[in-house]
Amino acid sequence: xxxxxxxxxxxxxxxxxxxxxxxxxxxxxxxxxxxxxxxxxxxxxxxxxxxxxxxxxxxxxxxxxxxxxxxxxxxxxxxxxxxxxxxxxxxxxxxxxxxxxxxxxxxxxxxxxxxxxxxxxxxxxxxxxxxxxxxxxxxxxxxxxxxxxxxxxxxxxxxxxxxxxxxxxxxxxxxxxxxxxxxxxxxxxxxxxxxxxxxxxxxxxxxxxxxxxxxxxxxxxxxxxxxxxxxxxxxxxxxxxxxxxxxxxxxxxxxxxxxxxxxxxxxxxxxxxxxxxxxxxxxxxxxxxxxxxxxxxxxxxxxxxxxxxxxxxxxxxxxxxxxxxxxxxxxxxxxxxxxxxxxxxxxxxxxxxxxxxxxxxxxxxxxxxxxxxxxxxxxxxxxxxxxxxxxxxxxxxxxxxxxxxxxxxx
Amino acid sequence: xxxxxxxxxxxxxxxxxxxxxxxxxxxxxxxxxxxxxxxxxxxxxxxxxxxxxxxxxxxxxxxxxxxxxxxxxxxxxxxxxxxxxxxxxxxxxxxxxxxxxxxxxxxxxxxxxxxxxxxxxxxxxxxxxxxxxxxxxxxxxxxxxxxxxxxxxxxxxxxxxxxxxxxxxxxxxxxxxxxxxxxxxxxxxxxxxxxxxxxxxxxxxxxxxxxxxxxxxxxxxxxxxxxxxxxxxxxxxxxxxxxxxxxxxxxxxxxxxxxxxxxxxxxxxxxxxxxxxxxxxxxxxxxxxxxxxxxxxxxxxxxxxxxxxxxxxxxxxxxxxxxxxxxxxxxxxxxxxxxxxxxxxxxxxxxxxxxxxxxxxxxxxxxxxxxxxxxx
Numbered sequence: 001x002x003x004x005x006x007x008x009x010x011x012x013x014x015x016x017x018x019x020x021x022x023x024x025x026x027x028x029x030x031x032x033x034x035x036x037x038x039x040x041x042x043x044x045x046x047x048x049x050x051x052x053x054x055x056x057x058x059x060x061x062x063x064x065x066x067x068x069x070x071x072x073x074x075x076x077x078x079x080x081x082x083x084x085x086x087x088x089x090x091x092x093x094x095x096x097x098x099x100x101x102x103x104x105x106x107x108x109x110x111x112x113x114x115x116x117x118x119x120x121x122x123x124x125x126x127x128x129x130x131x132x133x134x135x136x137x138x139x140x141x142x143x144x145x146x147x148x149x150x151x152x153x154x155x156x157x158x159x160x161x162x163x164x165x166x167x168x169x170x171x172x173x174x175x176x177x178x179x180x181x182x183x184x185x186x187x188x189x190x191x192x193x194x195x196x197x198x199x200x201x202x203x204x205x206x207x208x209x210x211x212x213x214x215x216x217x218x219x220x221x222x223x224x225x226x227x228x229x230x231x232x233x234x235x236x237x238x239x240x241x242x243x244x245x246x247x248x249x250x251x252x253x254x255x256x257x258x259x260x261x262x263x264x265x266x267x268x269x270x271x272x273x274x275x276x277x278x279x280x281x282x283x284x285x286x287x288x289x290x291x292x293x294x295x296x297x298x299x300x301x302x303x304x305x306x307x308x309x310x311x312x313x314x315x316x317x318x319x320x321x322x323x324x325x326x327x328x329x330x331x332x333x334x335x336x337x338x339x340x341x342x343x344x345x346x347x348x349x350x351x352x353x354x355x356x357x358x359x360x361x362x363x364x365x366x367x368x369x370x371x372x373x374x375x376x377x378x379x380x381x382x383x384x385x386x387x388x389x390x391x392x393x394x395x396x397x398x399x400x401x402x403x404x405x406x407x408x409x410x
Numbered sequence: 411x412x413x414x415x416x417x418x419x420x421x422x423x424x425x426x427x428x429x430x431x432x433x434x435x436x437x438x439x440x441x442x443x444x445x446x447x448x449x450x451x452x453x454x455x456x457x458x459x460x461x462x463x464x465x466x467x468x469x470x471x472x473x474x475x476x477x478x479x480x481x482x483x484x485x486x487x488x489x490x491x492x493x494x495x496x497x498x499x500x501x502x503x504x505x506x507x508x509x510x511x512x513x514x515x516x517x518x519x520x521x522x523x524x525x526x527x528x529x530x531x532x533x534x535x536x537x538x539x540x541x542x543x544x545x546x547x548x549x550x551x552x553x554x555x556x557x558x559x560x561x562x563x564x565x566x567x568x569x570x571x572x573x574x575x576x577x578x579x580x581x582x583x584x585x586x587x588x589x590x591x592x593x594x595x596x597x598x599x600x601x602x603x604x605x606x607x608x609x610x611x612x613x614x615x616x617x618x619x620x621x622x623x624x625x626x627x628x629x630x631x632x633x634x635x636x637x638x639x640x641x642x643x644x645x646x647x648x649x650x651x652x653x654x655x656x657x658x659x660x661x662x663x664x665x666x667x668x669x670x671x672x673x674x675x676x677x678x679x680x681x682x683x684x685x686x687x688x689x690x691x692x693x694x695x696x697x698x699x700x701x702x703x704x705x706x707x708x709x710x711x712x713x714x715x716x717x718x719x720x721x722x723x724x725x726x727x728x729x730x731x732x733x734x735x736x737x738x739x740x741x742x743x744x745x746x747x748x749x750x751x752x753x754x755x756x757x758x759x760x761x762x763x764x765x766x767x768x769x770x771x772x773x774x775x776x777x778x779x780x781x782x783x784x785x786x
Contacts, residue, residue: 001422001705001708292775296724296779299702300728303703306702310421311423321698324699391691393687394682
């Protein structure tokens with residue numbers, strides 16, 4: 001048990017670092033933070049991200065885990081972690097390509113036609129075309145297979161009507177991966193077809209969703225008689241759920257990392273500087289007890305992440321047990337934010353100006369965490385995943401599984 | 411500074427050799443320490459299982475971290491952590507914490523060459539059981555409140571509660587002398603020592619009271635160094651006890667899962683009800699966080715890292731919480747039978763409190779953690 005890279009890992013890290021050193025500069029503590037997931041991305045940011053992706057692609061540092069035939073370098077999962085750690089230390093724009101490169105690209109590799117692979121993967125890797133994922137619907141969130149957006153065959157085309165929601169980056173995306181209902185007479189999982197859709201097609205209407213934290217990182221996407229050529233179908237007709245599973249499996253691998261934001265260090269700073277009774281908040285026994293509890297849970301999560309890295313380093317595949325990162329982390333950060341506001345008292349309501357700590361970041365965290373507890377699997381879905389796939393407990397009773405989709409009440 | 415600021419851990423797990431040692435320990439305990447053994451000590455007047463103690467000695471566990479020159483196995487604390495984990499899984503009714511994690515560690519830490527040479531071999535071969543006699547009253551141990559005195563090579567005072575007071579032949583004692591609080595060692599087979607067993611929440615383990623009346627004793631460590639040494643000993647022991655707690659929590663959780671898979675109600679295994687599935691998912695999360703913190707503690711202990719105080723605190727806090735959750739939920743999910751003497755749930759529920767209070771309770775460790783964070 002130690003904290004060192006293996007020799008191969010150290011060599012790879014040095015190679016990555018040397019390249020980054022030659023192409024950008026180290027991030028500094030007083031650099032302004034870049035927007036994260038769920039924040040809106042400006043046109044300027046999209047342009048910077050595309051430029052940087054092109055530079056990486058020219059030197060073979062784009063999508064390093066992709067096989068060489070698609071432009072990657074066939075890197076291992078642990079090399080990818082090392083690359084992300086190193087890239088994160090340098091001044092680089094945020095990666096707006098994760099959904100495409102991490103989830104949709106692998107789906108096209110697994111289920112796409114040779115023509116689709118040839119046409120889309122290279123431009124996806126270079127960041128020349130940005131992709132979004134059109135999965136969730138207003139009435140199909142946790143129950144994704146209950147989706148109702150219809151696609152009907154019309155000659156060599158399909159005609160799509162319906163609504164998608166929670167689509168990150170739809171407004172700056174060139175292509176989307178779309179799940180549709182093509183056979184409502186079949187059971188829910190057996191009547192779904194997967195398409196690639198050109199986001200500039202007539203009939204697509206993209207509207208931003210304003211979140212409770214004021215940001216608009218997601219969109220609603222409406223489809224009105226949108227035509228998609230049959231050549232854009234990924235996998236067989238009515239067999240789209242298989243591709244959806246591939247995408248979702250890769251979602252778990254693509255998320256992870258990203259522990260940025262306020263943590264214990266900033267909380268201690270707040271407690272040290274907030275007047276409380278005759279002293280400061282950090283003097284108060286009740287507050288100290290709570291701080292210790294937060295810290296022990298935070299380190300537990302952090303070291304659980306180290307165990308996952310260790311498994312990766314040994315060539316093992318982390319399983320669904322990695323679900324605990326978000327299940328524990330999001331409510332923990334929500335509680336920490338609420339606690340910080342509580343300590344500040346009435347001043348905790350102030351989000352700007354001199355009274356606000358960290359320029360109102362605690363309040364923003366308080367308003368952002370409810371979303372994190374829902375995104376990419378709600379707390380409740382994650383508990384089901386742990387219960388069924390890690391602990392092997394019996395699956396939920398499904399009353400809708402074998403019925404024709406059209407007969408399921410909604 | 412936290413180790414996490416330093417970099418990129420890629421080897422945060424035990425080695426294959428260490429896991430093999432763990433497997434051997436598990437096999438041995440499955441054969442020699444079924445839960446019936448824990449129950450038999452609980453239901454008898456014995457304070458520990460002497461046959462299992464002999465077995466543990468023969469396996470080399472008691473001297474796991476004692477250097478070979480003093481009759482030990484010369485392993486490190488990573489190995490001892492895994493042994494503690496297996497002892498915890500088995501609810502083994504032996505004085506591991508008193509003798510191995512506390513008394514032996516104290517002598518390794520503070521004893522001089524002659525003391526190590528004399529005192530360690532009998533501890534390592536199990537012929538002497540050690541204990542840790544520090545507390546004197548209710549509530550947390552504070553060095554300033556210790557009334558036991560050490561003068562002219564003799565110790566006087568009453569220590570209570572003392573774990574394994576009946577079984578032990580040697581005690582590490584906190585006592586005041588002119589230069590302040592010191593640690594001393596005394597043999598308990600002297601006529602000036604009186605001891606009694608006290609009724610204890612976990613009857614498979616022992617608590618008692620020891621009174622010293624001018625008992626011959628020798629100091630370990632510098633005069634007046636007692637408070638600092640106590641803190642270090644507690645931190646080291648906390649990591650090892652955390653592994654015992656983790657083992658106990660894990661076994662309780664496994665048994666609960668199995669029970670819920672087999673128990674039918676409303677025509678279904680009760681493990682299929684979402685209310686129970688979600689509770690088991692939460693137990694799993696608590697256990698994994700505790701495991702990760704315990705690993706960090708083992709790393710810090712093994713390397714004698716400057717982060718040991720902080721690492722010991724987080725290991726202790728989350729292991730105590732995980733075992734508390736696992737054992738209270740165990741009874742709740744078993745339902746009525748879980749509340750019977752006949753079922754084993756109460757063995758885990760009792761042991762959870764015994765281990766959770768042994769080195770000081772959660773509020774004290776949380777306070778210590780904040781002090782460690784303030785100092786870093």
